[in-house]
Amino acid sequence: MAAERLVVIGGDAAGMSAASQARRLKGPDELEIVAFERGHFTSYSACGIPYWVSGDVGARDDLIARTPEEHRERSIDLRMRTEVTGLDVSGRRVRALDRESGEAYWTGYDKLVIATGARPVRPELPGMDAAGVHGVQTLDDGQALLDSLDALGTEGARRAVVVGAGYIGVEMAEAMLKRGFEVTVLNRGEQPMATLDPDMGRLVHEAMDGLGITTVNGAAVTEILTGADGRVTGVATDAVRYPADVVVLGIGVEPETGLAREAGLPLGPQGGLLTDQAMRVVGHEDIWAGGDCVEVLDLVSGRPRHIPLGTHANKHGQVIGSNVGGGYGTFPGVVGTAVSKVCDLEIARTGLREKDAAAVGLRFVTATIESTQRAGYYPGAKPMTVKMIAELRTGRLLGVQIVGREGSAKRVDVAAVALTARMTVEQMTALDLGYAPPFSPVWDPVLVAARKAVAAVRGAGN
Amino acid sequence: MAAERLVVIGGDAAGMSAASQARRLKGPDELEIVAFERGHFTSYSACGIPYWVSGDVGARDDLIARTPEEHRERSIDLRMRTEVTGLDVSGRRVRALDRESGEAYWTGYDKLVIATGARPVRPELPGMDAAGVHGVQTLDDGQALLDSLDALGTEGARRAVVVGAGYIGVEMAEAMLKRGFEVTVLNRGEQPMATLDPDMGRLVHEAMDGLGITTVNGAAVTEILTGADGRVTGVATDAVRYPADVVVLGIGVEPETGLAREAGLPLGPQGGLLTDQAMRVVGHEDIWAGGDCVEVLDLVSGRPRHIPLGTHANKHGQVIGSNVGGGYGTFPGVVGTAVSKVCDLEIARTGLREKDAAAVGLRFVTATIESTQRAGYYPGAKPMTVKMIAELRTGRLLGVQIVGREGSAKRVDVAAVALTARMTVEQMTALDLGYAPPFSPVWDPVLVAARKAVAAVRGAGN
Numbered sequence: 001m002a003a004e005r006l007v008v009i010g011g012d013a014a015g016m017s018a019a020s021q022a023r024r025l026k027g028p029d030e031l032e033i034v035a036f037e038r039g040h041f042t043s044y045s046a047c048g049i050p051y052w053v054s055g056d057v058g059a060r061d062d063l064i065a066r067t068p069e070e071h072r073e074r075s076i077d078l079r080m081r082t083e084v085t086g087l088d089v090s091g092r093r094v095r096a097l098d099r100e101s102g103e104a105y106w107t108g109y110d111k112l113v114i115a116t117g118a119r120p121v122r123p124e125l126p127g128m129d130a131a132g133v134h135g136v137q138t139l140d141d142g143q144a145l146l147d148s149l150d151a152l153g154t155e156g157a158r159r160a161v162v163v164g165a166g167y168i169g170v171e172m173a174e175a176m177l178k179r180g181f182e183v184t185v186l187n188r189g190e191q192p193m194a195t196l197d198p199d200m201g202r203l204v205h206e207a208m209d210g211l212g213i214t215t216v217n218g219a220a221v222t223e224i225l226t227g228a229d230g231r232v233t234g235v236a237t238d239a240v241r242y243p244a245d246v247v248v249l250g251i252g253v254e255p256e257t258g259l260a261r262e263a264g265l266p267l268g269p270q271g272g273l274l275t276d277q278a279m280r281v282v283g284h285e286d287i288w289a290g291g292d293c294v295e296v297l298d299l300v301s302g303r304p305r306h307i308p309l310g311t312h313a314n315k316h317g318q319v320i321g322s323n324v325g326g327g328y329g330t331f332p333g334v335v336g337t338a339v340s341k342v343c344d345l346e347i348a349r350t351g352l353r354e355k356d357a358a359a360v361g362l363r364f365v366t367a368t369i370e371s372t373q374r375a376g377y378y379p380g381a382k383p384m385t386v387k388m389i390a391e392l393r394t395g396r397l398l399g400v401q402i403v404g405r406e407g408s409a410k411r412v413d414v415a416a417v418a419l420t421a422r423m424t425v426e427q428m429t430a431l432d433l434g435y436a437p438p439f440s441p442v443w444d445p446v447l448v449a450a451r452k453a454v455a456a457v458r459g460a461g462n
Numbered sequence: 463m464a465a466e467r468l469v470v471i472g473g474d475a476a477g478m479s480a481a482s483q484a485r486r487l488k489g490p491d492e493l494e495i496v497a498f499e500r501g502h503f504t505s506y507s508a509c510g511i512p513y514w515v516s517g518d519v520g521a522r523d524d525l526i527a528r529t530p531e532e533h534r535e536r537s538i539d540l541r542m543r544t545e546v547t548g549l550d551v552s553g554r555r556v557r558a559l560d561r562e563s564g565e566a567y568w569t570g571y572d573k574l575v576i577a578t579g580a581r582p583v584r585p586e587l588p589g590m591d592a593a594g595v596h597g598v599q600t601l602d603d604g605q606a607l608l609d610s611l612d613a614l615g616t617e618g619a620r621r622a623v624v625v626g627a628g629y630i631g632v633e634m635a636e637a638m639l640k641r642g643f644e645v646t647v648l649n650r651g652e653q654p655m656a657t658l659d660p661d662m663g664r665l666v667h668e669a670m671d672g673l674g675i676t677t678v679n680g681a682a683v684t685e686i687l688t689g690a691d692g693r694v695t696g697v698a699t700d701a702v703r704y705p706a707d708v709v710v711l712g713i714g715v716e717p718e719t720g721l722a723r724e725a726g727l728p729l730g731p732q733g734g735l736l737t738d739q740a741m742r743v744v745g746h747e748d749i750w751a752g753g754d755c756v757e758v759l760d761l762v763s764g765r766p767r768h769i770p771l772g773t774h775a776n777k778h779g780q781v782i783g784s785n786v787g788g789g790y791g792t793f794p795g796v797v798g799t800a801v802s803k804v805c806d807l808e809i810a811r812t813g814l815r816e817k818d819a820a821a822v823g824l825r826f827v828t829a830t831i832e833s834t835q836r837a838g839y840y841p842g843a844k845p846m847t848v849k850m851i852a853e854l855r856t857g858r859l860l861g862v863q864i865v866g867r868e869g870s871a872k873r874v875d876v877a878a879v880a881l882t883a884r885m886t887v888e889q890m891t892a893l894d895l896g897y898a899p900p901f902s903p904v905w906d907p908v909l910v911a912a913r914k915a916v917a918a919v920r921g922a923g924n
Contacts, residue, residue, distance in 0.1 A: 048899045062839035310904050311897035332892050339896035348896055377524035413876045413895045421883030430794050431882060433875045434801035434810055435773035437510045442772050
């Protein structure tokens with residue numbers, strides 16, 4: 001019997017990365033690892049689901065980084081279709097429910113990793129459970145949507161309504177467009193991509209128009225309309241009824257922390273678990289948490305923030321596994337970088353939006369420039385808009401947003417590193433970024449934005 | 463008459479950026495600006511010449527950012543085809559030679575900007591002046607090459623030899639390949655792209671093979687062979703004679719500082735002018751220098767370095783113009799970032815190579831990883847190799863080199879910012895870089911390299 005027992009709740013990115021990394025550092029004689037996953041899959045790329053639905057990715061299994069069998073080969077006692085329904089912190093044990101057999105049991109731990117992820121926001125509206133209404137959070141969701149599309153066949157009306165215009169919404173809009181649907185996106189907010197400021201969101205809106213995707217802003221869904229057969233027929237807002245053969249919900253997610261809440265673990269303002277930099281749950285020496293169920297430190301604002309993203313979940317898992325395995329790792333925080341695309345339109349952001357900066361009492365200036373991602377004379381040069389937000393007086397970079405064509409989005413990484421290093425926009429103007437005509441104008445668009453931001457800081461006085 | 467007189471030597475990126483920025487800050491009543499350019503063109507993109515030769519860029523004028531007339535409209539007294547042949551620092555005057563009329567004259571300055579650029583290295587070999595042997599440094603060079611190619615016509619043997627396998631060499635190899643030539647690159651060094659370590663250069667070599675470009679390493683050219691008509695027929699090395707219908711020289715450049723040397727201005731180890739961060743020539747209050755004729759501070763090694771690149775020249779000009787115009791600007795230095803491509807192969811580097819680090823007495827570890835630029839399951843995912851060099855013990859990032867396909871090169875910018883901020887590879891592992899399947903695997907390749915570099919630093923002990 002191993003010296004210690006690690007229990008992991010949740011078999012996706014954060015949980016299984018933690019388990020794998022702990023196993024790399026400690027063999028089965030030293031550490032027993034038991035992992036519970038309530039679903040059918042482990043370690044998969046939920047971010048890839050829109051591309052599987054669109055047909056860009058051929059098969060579901062392409063999205064699976066590691067199967068249950070592969071985990072078990074590494075001496076991880078992975079129990080699939082088993083949900084953890086109770087957590088007894090003082091007794092150091094969890095209650096597991098095997099969803100196949102119905103068997104329930106308590107099992108003890110020395111160390112615990114909570115990686116319960118996030119659950120989609122599903123507003124309580126009439127018709128939400130109708131056939132043809134689909135979330136796209138899990139592989140099971142994706143499969144259900146694809147089965148539903150197959151059942152629709154290729155004949156007759158092919159109208160898709162996507163509810164929500166965040167990352168998942170716009171990516172699913174692309175996916176449905178690629179599958180030949182007429183796509184309408186119903187967006188509650190002022191502009192699509194609420195993770196951008198509205199002036200940049202407007203550029204996304206215009207580009208989506210150009211791609212043939214109809215976006216309706218300020219559209220609050222009141223009802224999912226259904227036919228006599230119980231299948232969806234449309235989506236109603238206060239004002240309009242939009243006919244639909246299929247409805248995709250892309251409204252976002254919230255931390256899945258019911259278990260943690262009941263157990264009295266500390267939660268942040270957005271409902272995510274609070275941890276220290278070692279990803280240890282605050283006040284609990286032997287409990288770690290990571291992935292979509294935690295809030296992390298926003299290095300720019302200094303506030304905790306819930307950012308469900310696979311890339312963070314993997315880093316959390318790596319850090320947790322190192323610490324559980326007797327090594328040492330830290331996750332210092334995030335700056336809020338995200339990239340996405342709708343067909344050939346690329347969208348990126350990092351740091352604070354105007355309203356984020358205002359909310360934490362920062363005074364700031366903004367600068368927006370239009371340039372091209374390549375030298376203007378080079379084939380394929382296309383417009384790229386960069387918005388930069390800098391603190392008044394100090395000139396510290398606060399955030400960057402980019403909307404442009406191919407080759408635009410990943411430029412946000414320059415700003416992500418600059419934010420991490422707490423650079424000023426003045427310092428950024430001197431950055432030695434790669435230049436050659438196929439890759440950039442002689443002044444990289446990020447530098448052009450920085451120069452304009454410097455002028456704005458100087459011009460604004462105090 | 464204006465209160466002050468500014469003389470600018472050299473009408474390309476650095477000189478005319480300086481003139482334009484100074485003019486923005488001071489009107490003609492305050493500042494008279496006289497600029498001398500010995501060639502036919504101003505403010506053009508020499509970096510674009512390979513793409514003009516290849517046909518990717520349709521017309522020479524596409525490469526010209528601003529014509530002489532446009533400069534003159536901004537009250538800059540630009541004197542074309544006029545070479546500055548003497549500099550009298552104590553008398554504050556320059557000697558100008560009008561190459562059209564033959565007229566020579568001295569003219570005074572209050573403030574001077576030296577932006578004389580670089581000249582191509584042309585080894586003294588028999589046959590170097592033969593018809594069909596071309597440099598590609600200036601627009602005139604590019605036009606001469608294109609005229610030569612037109613004269614060759616489309617019939618008969620079409621063999622091009624490119625001498626040199628640096629940026630210009632490989633870009634010209636692509637250009638000649640695109641024009642239908644059989645291309646042989648003669649490379650004096652161990653591997654092409656000597657700005658990379660040889661292990662990364664080897665990847666470039668293999669990829670060039672795959673593109674149908676023959677690269678001969680360790681090839682020291684001894685003679686340009688010519689026919690009875692005086693036209694080039696081939697290139698000889700000690701060992702082999704390579705037939706050629708056209709020869710392109712891409713051997714690199716050196717600072718054009720004969721004038722400065724004669725005037726007793728301070729030059730660095732590579733022959734470039736030495737300036738402070740304001741781009742003022744060391745010891746000379748009223749003389750500034752910028753562009754390809756200066757050495758700049760390498761922020762990683764702390765040594766001066768000659769890096770002829772249009773993007774630096776533009777920044778220098780901006781800084782000089784601000785200072786001359788009564789504002790304030792600085793150019794803190796470079797980290798040595800460069801990107802290039804050969805067809806769909808992308809090449810990037812920043813910071814120190816192994817031999818650079820060794821030369822300044824740094825002890826280091828290296829880590830090389832292979833990944834893909836997109837999620838492995840996303841269409842168009844292609845290999846990308848990242849090499850990272852980190853200082854022993856401290857783990858400070860020293861350099862990054864990248865060879866990969868579309869979407870690889872500009873990732874070097876992340877390392878460029880990290881070098882500027884003097885980050886450790888450990889700090890880099892936590893960078894919040896943009897992730898979505900079309901743009902990156904869940905672990906960005908730069909982060910994968912950083913993780914491996916951390917392990918190398920830890921594993922190497924002291």
